Amino acid sequence: MQKEFQFQVLPEEAADQEALYKLASQKAYIPFSDIRHVEVLKRSIDARQRIIKVNLTVRVYVNEDFVETPTWLPDYPDVSSAEEVVIIGAGPAGLFAALRCIELGRKPIILERGKDVRDRRRDLKAINIDHIVNEDSNYCFGEGGAGTYSDGKLYTRSKKRGDVQRILKLLVGFGATKEILVEAHPHIGTNKLPEIITDIRECILAHGGVVKFNTRVTDILLKGDAIEGVTTASGDIIKAKKVILATGHSARDIFELLDRKKIAIELKPFALGVRVEHPQSLIDTIQYKCDDRGTYLPPAPYSIVKQVGSGTNTRGVYSFCMCPGGVIAPCATSPGEVVTNGWSPSKRDQPSANSGIVVELRPEDFKAFAKKGPLAAMAFQQSIEQMAWKEGGQTQRVPGQRLLDFTNGKLSADVPETSYKPGVTSVELGSVLPDFIYKTLQEGFREFGKAMKGYLTNEAVVHAPESRTSSPVRIPRDQETLEHIAVKGLYPCGEGAGYAGGIVSAAIDGEKCAEKAVGYVAEVVGE
Ligand code: FAD
Structure with missing residues (x-):
């Protein structure tokens, strides 16, 4: 039998399994010897009173063994010969868009101006020590986007944005600690994020996706009112009918490009x-x-x-x-x-x-x-x-x-x-x-x-x-199709487009744009 309940404990009790058994036994009137395990489902600190307490939601296993839930990842198919979706930017929005594309049977082609997480470190050293700013590789640009060398806080102010828990579970599947599923204010930390981002990239590549680093997009090609492809800084043209634009809030050249090409953008207060x-x-x-x-x-x-x-x-x-x-x-x-x-x-x-x-x-x-x-x-x-x-x-x-x-x-x-x-x-x-x-x-x-x-x-x-708290520009999109209001096949996505504010919400928006780009329609449960 399993019983779920909430209680407050002292911080030292929250860290001690034996103490939790005793408390569970007392509070739920369960004989101590019948408790096989106490699983913490949610944890938050209540520091409002002089004596600080920890709020716990726990599941007590009574005369029943606890079986740890295995980490979850979707059953990603091989998409190497599937229809392509071009994704500009390998931040949380771009990476989660790519994963969702694969899950739904499309081949993502990620174009990222920066370097992979390892090579990016050298440029971070250069800015910190030598005061040299690389315009393509820095704390905002490069694999994992602005989220890689960040605090990795994983909470979002607005619960309306979508399925936060799904993103957290995916992160756990890619190596984040399971604690992020429990803490009220989860975070990962700069030392752990690069490994998780690397695992995401390896998963994308292993299933037939493509990730091109050092590939800055410099132009967007249109045919009538639809996207036709993009041009990169080296002059390559990449044809595409679907482009997810997830370039973040610091890609000023992209905002200027859109403005120059008269692709509607709007001022956004920040x-x-x-x-x-x-x-x-x-x-x-x-x-x-x-x-x-x-x-x-x-x-x-x-x-x-x-x-x-x-x-x-x-x-x-x-x-x-x-x-x-x-x-x-x-x-x-x-x-x-x-x-x-x-x-x-x-x-x-x-x-x-x-x-x-x-x-x-x-x-x-x-x-x-x-x-x-x-x-x-x-x-x-x-x-x-x-x-x-x-x-x-x-x-x-x-x-x-x-x-x-x-x-x-x-x-x-x-x-x-x-x-x-x-x-x-x-x-x-x-x-x-x-x-x-x-x-x-x-x-x-x-x-x-x-x-x-x-x-x-x-x-x-x-x-x-x-000054980079959120994007100073919004790229308007149709609320239903998520395509740019005037360009078919172009999906403005994530924080830079003005639809996210942080790692988790950017990832959620990436998934949403991928779903629209592949024409996925969610099954309505219960009808
Ligand atoms: P970004 O992460 O900005 O990714 C955009 C990507 O597009 C970049 O990799 C960039 O190189 C690429 N790109 C740009 N232009 C082009 C181009 N022309 N061609 C090809 N590629 C291009 N958020 C939190 O939720 N929690 C935190 O703790 C947190 N801490 C932060 C700490 C720091 C130091 C920074 C800088 C940000 C932090 N943030 C945090 C914010 C968070 O990182 C962003 O909200 C999030 O990364 C936005 O995701 P995104 O994918 O929309 O854009």
């Missing part, structure tokens, strides 16, 4: 701000209300949102992509710009906690760039990244300011070393950020300081800018 780094121990103290988090609690995350300003000037300021025990990375995709983002290893064991703190933007914020039409938000984003590069010293050094100095508009006398490897230059960040963003962030941080005692400190360092 969020922009800074990335702040605190000692992890300080965040632990604030969040867990204790001096030391001990052995059983993970490095504490935080998530905060405040509305600041008044009337029509009210704006949301919020934490974005918070990385406990993580590192701030230089994420520029072109020389002459500075961009920050964050990652963490699977253990999140680095000494600092970093988070994007961003301000929501509106269409009217991009007025100064109106002549750029639908590319106005992108031009605004680019101008701030270029200003950061200039103020930081025209290398990958990032302009930075101590947090309290930032809120007081005061240049920091010095800025300590942070996890951002290329280095930090002390700059009064009002010279990098537009005034309305600077002031909104200052007010936002003051509000955060009231909600999280100790947060507003000069021990923390603000780095600017955090």
Whole structure:
């Protein structure tokens, strides 16, 4: 017999099978000797009270042996001679689109401008150490896309996006820990992601798909109102009737290409701000209300949102992509710009906690760039990244300011070393950020300081800018067919097209676009 129930335990109890048996026995009135196994189905930390508890949903096996469910992957057929679907971009959207194509009997041809995960490492080293940005291979471009050298957080704010659990199960099938199916806020970590991405690529190749690295798409070929193929930087023409465009939010050349070719795109407001780094121990103290988090609690995350300003000037300021025990990375995709983002290893064991703190933007914020039409938000984003590069010293050094100095508009006398490897230059960040963003962030941080005692400190360092939070452009598509509103056979997909915001939602969108491209119609269960 199996019994499922929920209870709260202390963190040390959650880590101890014997303790869980005892608790299950007491709470469910099951004789201890009848319990064969306690399987944890869901786990989350409740840090709202002084005594921190872990919420568990468990399944107790009573006089019944536990049989571990094997990891699952679909029964992928060989598609080497099947009809082709061209996929531009090997980020989560492109890779999951390719897997779904294979599952549904089509041959995916992935064209990726960057290198495979192993060779990509050299370019990450070059940007961190030598300040050299490779425009095709960096933290955003290359196999696995922006998701590879990331924190690998796997939760999505909107449950409406689709079947999150299916994506998590696929990731487990490709080698991710089963814990991601249990944790309320699962993450994988930069050290584990490349291996998973490699396994996905090997699966695609083993079943007859094609993956071409160092292959930047430079043109989209049309015949009337339908796609006919693409051209690559080396001049090759690849004919295709179905093209999934999953090039991510940083592929500015693709947005410019679409605009030049008069393939409709739209301005999309995004969020922009800074990335702040605190000692992890300080965040632990604030969040867990204790001096030391001990052995059983993970490095504490935080998530905060405040509305600041008044009337029509009210704006949301919020934490974005918070990385406990993580590192701030230089994420520029072109020389002459500075961009920050964050990652963490699977253990999140680095000494600092970093988070994007961003301000929501509106269409009217991009007025100064109106002549750029639908590319106005992108031009605004680019101008701030270029200003950061200039103020930081025209290398990958990032302009930075101590947090309290930032809120007081005061240049920091010095800025300590942070996890951002290329280095930090002390700059009064009002010279990098537009005034309305600077002031909104200052007010936002003051509000955060009231909600999280100790947060507003000069021990923390603000780095600017955090600017690639989501795409500054939307590529409009038909809600039903998911094809571009004016180009048959072209499927704008993932974060760059404006239909995802993170690894899991990009993967879900990749699957959806693949289904439409192959003409798959889901069976309706129960009719
Ligand atoms: P992308 O991942 O951007 O992939 C697009 C791909 O297209 C790239 O590989 C690029 O090289 C390729 N490409 C671009 N132009 C061309 C072209 N012209 N020809 C051929 N190929 C092209 N999200 C989370 O959910 N959790 C996190 O913890 C997280 N942390 C992050 C940390 C960092 C450092 C970064 C940079 C991002 C992070 N993100 C995180 C965001 C996440 O990575 C993206 O939301 C996700 O990768 C978007 O997937 P995508 O497939 O739509 O696009």
